[in-house]
Amino acid sequence: MSPLPLRRNTLPDADAGLALTWYRDQMGWDVRLVDGVPTLSLAHGMTGFLFPWKWFPLAASLMSTMDVQGPVIGFVDEVEPKAVALADTNDCVFSQAQMPQGVTLLRTPGLVPLPPKAGSSWLIEPHNERRWLPSATAVLSVLQAAQSPAGPPRGRRTLPYRQLQSTRR
Numbered sequence: 001m002s003p004l005p006l007r008r009n010t011l012p013d014a015d016a017g018l019a020l021t022w023y024r025d026q027m028g029w030d031v032r033l034v035d036g037v038p039t040l041s042l043a044h045g046m047t048g049f050l051f052p053w054k055w056f057p058l059a060a061s062l063m064s065t066m067d068v069q070g071p072v073i074g075f076v077d078e079v080e081p082k083a084v085a086l087a088d089t090n091d092c093v094f095s096q097a098q099m100p101q102g103v104t105l106l107r108t109p110g111l112v113p114l115p116p117k118a119g120s121s122w123l124i125e126p127h128n129e130r131r132w133l134p135s136a137t138a139v140l141s142v143l144q145a146a147q148s149p150a151g152p153p154r155g156r157r158t159l160p161y162r163q164l165q166s167t168r169r
Contacts (some may be wrong), residue, residue, distance in 0.1 A: 003153075005103060009127070010099060014165060015116075016036055016038055017033075017059075017064075017118060019114065019115070019116055020032070020033060020038045021040045022160045023038055023040070023114060023126075023158075025129055025132075026128040027128060028131060030044060030046075030056060031041055032116065034098055034111060034113070037069065037113050037114070037116075037117040038085075038113070038114045038115075038116075038117075039111045039112065039113050039114065040111065040112045040114055041109070041111060042106055042107060042108050042109070042110040042111065043108050043109065044089070044093055045089045045090070045091070046082045046086065046088065046089070046110075046133065047087050047088075047089050047094070047105065047106060047107050047108075047136050048085065048086050048087065048106035048110065048112055049084065049085045049087065049099075049103055049104070049105060049106065049136075049139055049140065049143055050083070050084050050103065050104040050105075050106055051081075051082065051083055051084075051085070051102060051103045051104075051143055051146075051147075052078070052080060052081070052082060052083070052102055053074055053075075053076075053081035053082055053083045053118055054081075054144040055102075055143070055147065056072070056074070056083050056123055057081070058076075058145075059083075059085070059142055059143060059146040060071075060072070060124065061113045061122070062142045062146060063139075063142055066138065066142060068134040068135075068138040068139060068142055069117070069124060069130075069134065070085060070086055070087060070088045070133045070134040070139065071084045071085075071122065071124055071125065071126040071133070072084065072086070072122070072123040072124040073112065073115065073120055073121070073123065074085075074120065074121050074123045075119060075120050076119045076120075077119065082124040083123055084112055085131050085139050085143070086108065086112075086126075086133055086139075086149055087134055087136040087140075088132070088133040088134065088135055088136060089136050090136060090137070092137055094107075094136065094140070098140075100143060100144050100147040100148070101147065102147055103140075103143050103147070105129075105155075111116075116124050123161075150158060
């Protein structure tokens with residue numbers, strides 16, 4: 001899987017005003033200009049999960065496998081590149097204590113800067129033909145799996161059917 005999907009939308013690249021209009025009209029998002037940058041208001045059932053960018057390849061693969069694909073924004077900064085996965089709360093209430101280590105819950109009244117902000121890009125672009133966001137519980141389960149990927153079992157294990165045979169003797 002390519003880390004950047006093919007562009008299917010006519011998402012404006014440079015003009016913040018055009019981007020603002022596109023996010024409102026095509027996606028139905030509550031956006032406004034903050035310091036000249038389109039910014040998404042995490043209200044009306046929207047939330048976001050901030051996580052390390054290095055998790056993105058595995059998270060994107062899991063999202064695709066589980067059909068949990070939603071918009072993901074990448075942010076490059078001096079400390080550590082991060083990503084934000086947008087999701088629908090579906091009336092679930094989360095606390096930061098429930099988040100895996102490395103994940104920050106973004107909630108109301110939070111604001112998320114959207115591309116074309118300098119240093120940001122869409123890792124998974126929003127698509128106007130798939131406007132509904134994935135559920136927050138599904139995105140959280142993907143991030144939990146990406147944070148601690150399961151490897152193959154270590155050491156020898158006795159298969160369950162062999163255990164049954166040994167007890168019958």
